[in-house]
Amino acid sequence: MNETIDLKHIARVEGYGRLIVDIDNKQLKDAKFNVLEGARFFEGILLGKKYNEVPIIISRICAICSASHSIVSTYAVENALSIRPSEQTHLLRKLLVYGEMIESHLLHTYYLALPDYIRQPSVIPLASSHPDVVKRAFYGHGLGNEIQRKIGGRAVHPIRNVVGGFSMFPSLEEMESIRKKIPLMIEETLETIKLFRDLPDQPTIESKRDYAAIWDCNEYAYCYAKEIAHGYGDPFPATEYQTHLIEEVRPYSHTKFSSLNGESFMVGALPRLNLNHHLLTNVGKEALELSKLNLPDFDTYHNNIAQLVETVDCAQRSIDILDKFISDDFEFETFDFNPKPGNGIAVTEAPRGLLVHQYTFDEDLRCTYCDVVTPTAYNQHKMETDCVDLIPRIAHRPREDIELFLNMLIRAYDPCISCSAHSVKLDVKFV
């Protein structure tokens, strides 16, 4: 019996994606993940643009990781133009990224993933069946947004983060008001970790493949590092991303496949946790313990709970930075710089994984080359190989279950398809 499962619109992911799985007699024949989002050609649009326009335009690649795009592009531009931002700028950018991580992780876990786990079509019915959970969702998600708003100027597409530093700074009162709200959020997220941990009858998968994340030996790097680490080998310098994370074209698909050492690999919260868990804050370690994750973990579905652990960790890190700002003298710095032409690469972690930006600027400080590789583009190959690992485990189940588990699998990556659509080769075969 030949069966094609076609998840035409994968709902509750950001963007427009599609998964086609061919099953022949309970054996997987083929699995393809397609990006159907319209192409936007950001690399081309940026050509000829002045360096200070680049972060503003490029953050429009994706709303949910706009802070990451904005920050990594400012770092890449600064690297290219030999600009050194101040220590305080680094801290503010970290704080902005923590806000984004909290917001994005909670959006994904509560609004997009959780309904699957309690077998509901969306978060809306949860408002009456699980009012306490929905209240936690609003509080935590809103707080993540508030951090982004007070540090970056707005929740989507931050304004204040610019090449060289920040165009405006939060006031002491603003920092104090966020600081006060975080502890409750941590407490509530720990509750949610327990909720996810204890949910019955959930799919599992064992997919022993490589994973990668940015690497800083001194801290759990969420925002900008100089190296990239992976599960089976030594870290390599970020500037060599193109030689290690190889993108190849396969004859049967238009989609580009990213490989590490010839294999598919994963980026995102779970890989970060696998690589960095010993660098978690104490509260983060507590959350990890509570989650009962056994690291290194290869179950893609556990990416959800890994995100919650990271949320707690980011919240604690936000507290640390805010406390420092509140007790020490926060400086309202003015800055200017003297840009020089050149090439620059920067890597960071978006909530859903490794994100790379590279730019070259000419004498006139206009962009002549631009390369952006997004986490979902890296993950795409693994989404397909995961199907290979998953189908044998669930092939005996009814079709609805198979569909649900496949949907949950793709969603577990927290894929951000509008992100990847700017650069991924489109599979334009429509059925």
Place this chain on the structure above:
Amino acid sequence: MIPRFISQEALKEWVEHLITQFSVYAPVQEKGDYDFAKIAHAEEIAFDFDRTRMSIKGFFLKPEEKLMSASASKGDPVASSPDTSKRIIFGARPCDITALNLTDNVFVKDFYDPYYMKRRQSTIIIGIRCTEKCRTCFCGTMDSNNPLTGYDIMLTEMDTGEILIQAGSDNGEKLFRGSRHLTRQSSEEDQSLILKTFKKITETFTPDIPTTGLKAIIDLGRTEFLWKKYEKICLSCGQCVFVCPTCWCFDVKEIVGADETDFGNLDKTARIRRWASCLYKDYHTVSGGHIFMPTVASRLENYYKHKLRGIPEKFGVWGCVGCGRCVSTCPVGIDIRESLKELTGD
């Protein structure tokens, strides 16, 4: 009250004392310019300020405020009540006070604007007289550097560095009652000092732009050349209107369901008033699409004539106080001083 003197240090002490009783707003240095802000300590005041970026009109005619709320189905409108806690504006410049006297007239005459007047009545104005011309100002020409009313206290720095205190109202006098020990009574010897300082001020602010015959020139209507000239460069951004202390244009809108405490209740409506500018096309567009002043030239003419012809006719004072804020804020460099010269053919 007989004028008294206060030293610079004692003034600060007195301000500290005022802060304990009132909300005190004073010019502070912010974002590269001076602006009024609520202060917690006297040392926050930028005493070297010339003029603030925005005038003090925003304290009375709020940039945006809710006038009333009502039910969509039942009506029953309820006026919102402005905050009337006592406050002090410390450091209003004479031009702003002159402008305030004019807007006081507007918002009381014929119909009484309770929002404006309640705020006005709960505010004590402490003026600081200018002793030298600032940036783009031409208040001497517009006769606005010596208001006789509109303030509760006026401070004037003497050549000696001491500050002369004049009360302009009973409230102003009361304000000093508890702090007399900080001041000293002026004596007869001070008379010459005061005279000397004021003479110097008068000389500094002599009219330097001709205004003779301006009203007649406007009535004759030979002004079109100027509007045509400005039409080519004006962006109609309206910045001159918002910084102007004597522009009180506003727009009014009705909104639904936006109540902060009861979001989404479609029965709750509110009436919002917001600063607007007569230089915008939309300001003169009626439903059906007719535009009463379709060209920038006609709108500029309306703007200038209101200040130089309409207001003088109605209130007997110039509609411009010569603060020069519009000159420094205009992105394309339209300069009302040049306009006056061109109009009078000087």
Place this chain on the structure above:
Amino acid sequence: MRKPRENPYIPFDATITKIVDLNEESKSFHLDSSELRKMIYQPGQFIQVTVYGVGEVAIGITDTIYDEGFEVAIRNTGGRVTSYLHTMKVGDIVGIRGPLGKPFPMDDFKGKNLLFICAGIGFWPIRACIKHVINHREDYGKLLAIFGVRNPSLFTYTDEIESWMSREDMKVQRTVDSCSDEDCWDENVGLITSLTDDFKPQNPEDWIILCCGPPVAFKFIGESLNKNGFNDDQIWVSLERKMKCGIGKCNHCLIHGTRYVCMDGPVFTLGEARDMPGGLD
């Protein structure tokens, strides 16, 4: 308790008691409330009608139905307020501010002959004047009313106009700009000026002309009347402008920096209107 007169921005409520279709784009609304009945109103003044949550619009009062409240006629211009008003029903609540503006000085016209010129919906504010004059018929001399619209279907209050036509003490002329074959028109066809051109009474100085309509029409009507010996100070017009506050504060209706339509008008003599540059735009 709320005291409406204290705060000029706050309307008082009135109920829509009756809605009449005047023509395809216009309806008349009868409004009533206890506060409205206390309102003392003179022909030529206007009120601000608030639809709560939608907006406010300045409307000339079409009639005082002395013991039942007020009547206003409203054309659906497609704007926020007028189009919403046209969907409202009997029993709905609106807000009223007013009366605002200066009226026609009807007392000064006593003993004079009156000519009413109503162009298009300019009839509605004049209607209150005509009814006032009919109610005080002995105070005034001869009466002539001229009505002009674009095509015959746009006449409003036709029964009323026809009842005036049958009166002995009043003369009525009607004209349409054009008419198609379907709705043929046996009265005058042509612009209003085609009637005013022929209006050549023996003693023009005994006449007062009250005119309402689109401001552009005033120029042509004025010219036509000037030729026949009327001077600008005999001709009274009612001007229209964008209005928000209605009480001389917001500056929307300021005509070239000098006159407020809401406070100094809306009624002006044609001479005054001409003196204001752009007054007749």
Place this chain on the structure above:
Amino acid sequence: MSEKPRVGIFGMTSCYGCQLEIINLEENILRLLDHVNISYWRLALETPSDPKNLDIAIIEGSASNQEEIEELREIRQNSKIVITIGACAALGGVQGMRNLMNNERVMSAAYSNLSGVRATEVKAIHEVIKVDYAVRGCPINKEEFAAAILHLLAGTQPPAWNMPVCNECKIKGNECFFERKKPLPHYQSRVCLGPISEAGCGARCPSNGMPCDGCRGWTEDAHVKQWIKEGLERNQTIEDLAMLVHRYSGGTKDSEIAKE
């Protein structure tokens, strides 16, 4: 009480930021849900139920391939009111800039092999189907969006102030980025689009220390040519200024200035 209006939320080519801003309403979404039934929302609902017979369709993003154009036509047929959210839908968005650039060069910079890419010119939604109301901004202001929906539900058009950003900027008392010949630090050295851009955002960028970006498009009576003249006096090239005034509006017909 009659049945609640049926609402569909659709995403075309965009960053999904405007839909995200709807989610960012947090608790207030529940207040909106008191008034409407969401029948289609791919971002937040399981496989869509039925995008037919909609009372209100909310569309984010621009049309940039044939499939989207067809989907849009279908949405229009199935909806009573169509409102668009965001700069992409109203003006084409940042991706619309490629309409004004050398298209082949732009596309080949992003894709080495163009054979599989099917992309038409970027179009704002109103260039494809009739749009009843547009909530502007990149991204939208969530409060403004909520107000727009509430007004539509109350049966009236949302209020628009129709003023340039300078209005809101001066109301907030910000420093002007457009003052004549004022030297700005490097990172701010862009000509502010405030005087010609539609207000409603609360002068978001100038209040956060950056010049206006013009994401809400031009005002009705924008004096763009005068603005460009002023821009030239601020050491900008005509090409840069042309791209700047069309940063978000490349997807509309009135992108002539750039071509001139």
